[in-house]
Amino acid sequence: MTISEMSLLNTFRITPERHRDERGSFIEVVRSNALSEVIGYEFTVRQANCSLSVRNTIRGIHTTALPPGQAKLVTCVSGSILDVAVDLRVGSPTFGQYEITRQDADTGVSVYLPDGIGHAFIALTDNACVNYLCSEKYVPGTMIEIDPLDPDIGIPWNLTTEPVMSDKDAAAPSLKTAVARGMLPTYEQCLAHYEALRRRSAA
Numbered sequence: 001m002t003i004s005e006m007s008l009l010n011t012f013r014i015t016p017e018r019h020r021d022e023r024g025s026f027i028e029v030v031r032s033n034a035l036s037e038v039i040g041y042e043f044t045v046r047q048a049n050c051s052l053s054v055r056n057t058i059r060g061i062h063t064t065a066l067p068p069g070q071a072k073l074v075t076c077v078s079g080s081i082l083d084v085a086v087d088l089r090v091g092s093p094t095f096g097q098y099e100i101t102r103q104d105a106d107t108g109v110s111v112y113l114p115d116g117i118g119h120a121f122i123a124l125t126d127n128a129c130v131n132y133l134c135s136e137k138y139v140p141g142t143m144i145e146i147d148p149l150d151p152d153i154g155i156p157w158n159l160t161t162e163p164v165m166s167d168k169d170a171a172a173p174s175l176k177t178a179v180a181r182g183m184l185p186t187y188e189q190c191l192a193h194y195e196a197l198r199r200r201s202a203a
Helices: 033-037 177-179 187-202
Strands: 001-004 013-017 018-021 024-027 046-055 058-064 072-076 080-087 098-104 110-113 116-124 128-134 144-145
Touching: 001 033, 013 033, 058 080, 072 080, 072 098, 072 116, 080 110, 080 128, 098 110
Parallel strands: none
Antiparallel strands: 001 013, 013 110, 018 024, 046 128, 058 116, 058 144, 072 110, 072 128, 080 098, 080 116
């Protein structure tokens, strides 16, 4: 597999090698030691989630407050999605910027999103199934939602009809509003969190 850093600092794309034979195919989605070496600390899975979406569904933009945080390894295991990572770390050199990764079950491409990076996607097919390996268990009241249609972020969803969205996502605040309300972690807080994870992994 190839693990490469994306344009948003501390965020990585994982592209596996697919092995095919008469039975079908096999991919190695990720090796924990290889990912941990690249990100600089151990990626420990404490919760696994799975979402199933109809075509034209938008989920996100979501991140988790620090503490507790919740880094994610995201993989589309059925159908296709456009996956979007958004830098929500106030003061980051790439704050408010995004990067898009097409994920298809046929390719097995994944993204690793550290704490402070928001996640969203649009389902390009029906039965788009997305798997999330999470570094922390979900804690009620810690999820942060940002409007995925915020024009100041400007994600090119290429919509031809109204997207399917949850009420919570449809009512989520803009990025500017979230900053004004003090909802988002700072870049310095996130860097300190990553460093604490590194020290814990080295202990």
